[in-house]
Amino acid sequence: MNLSLSGKVALVTGGSRGIGVAVVRTFVAAGARVLFNYEKSKERADQLVKELSGRDAANPNVASNVFPGDRCAAVACNLSGTETARELVAQTVDRFGRLDILVANHGVWPAEDVPVDQMRDSQWRNTVAINLDSVFALIKHSVAQMKRQEKSGGAAGHIVLVSSTAGQRGEAFHCDYAATKGALISMVKGLSTELARGGIYVNCVAPGWVDTDMSAAALNDAKSRATIFATIPLGRVATPEEIAAPILFLCTPQAGFITGEVFNVNGGAVLAG
Secondary structure: OOOOOOOOEEEEOOOOOHHHHHHHHHHHHOOOEEEEEEOOOHHHHHHHHHHHHOEEOOEEEEEOOOOOOOOEEEEEOOOOOOOOHHHHHHHHHHHHOOOOEEEEOOOOOOOOOOOHHHOOHHHHHHHHHHHHHHHHHHHHHHHHHHHHHHHOOOOOEEEEEEOOOHHHHOOOOOHHHHHHHHHHHHHHHHHHHHHHHHOEEEEEEEEOOEOOOOOHHHHHOHHHHHHHHHOOOOOOOEOHHHHHHHHHHHOOHHHOOOOOOEEEEOOOOOOOO
């Protein structure tokens, strides 16, 4: 089975770290041209562009032999609220001429356990702004672009949202995070039926625990690590590449009859309750 994205252009948010890096690498290897955003990790982003694009971000006229051609680009963009999404979509189209795939991967998980009666309003608003409001805006402007392409005779597109097991069964002391990730699942269910006739596929990947910077504090603590592993039937956490692979699949013709789906990638954790 050839999971190719040849000729496709993808926008991947949060592409400089964790799952995002794996998605960017996987998509470029599959033949896509990818623009990703980062907020603070400029050095990591520049290194990834150098690795994958065939260009040194600091010296764009110097080519490398890894993936010849303009295959990957990074843009600094804070996705906190609805204000910056339009420009990020526009930059993707300006750079690569179109937009076929949106992978909304960025997000924040406040690591400290906070009972709901002690949660600051500012934490709630910040989590919602990043994890939900900005995703709405990205979808809004990406769909507008995909519809314009479809009217001009091009294929429509794919949207994949990265949710979480917390969005399916909740997460004690993290009601802000769980609420936003649950909302993404509801968006997928509604948007998939709304956009299907226009050829826009909307799906969701729901990871459990993944070995990333965001989860490092919990996984590096012996007590919390043991508790986490006890909830996963496979007895380990996922690698970022194990999340990127199903995201790739959902954006290929092999997933041509799949929309509105929540793809669980959690080692059986949801089944364990």
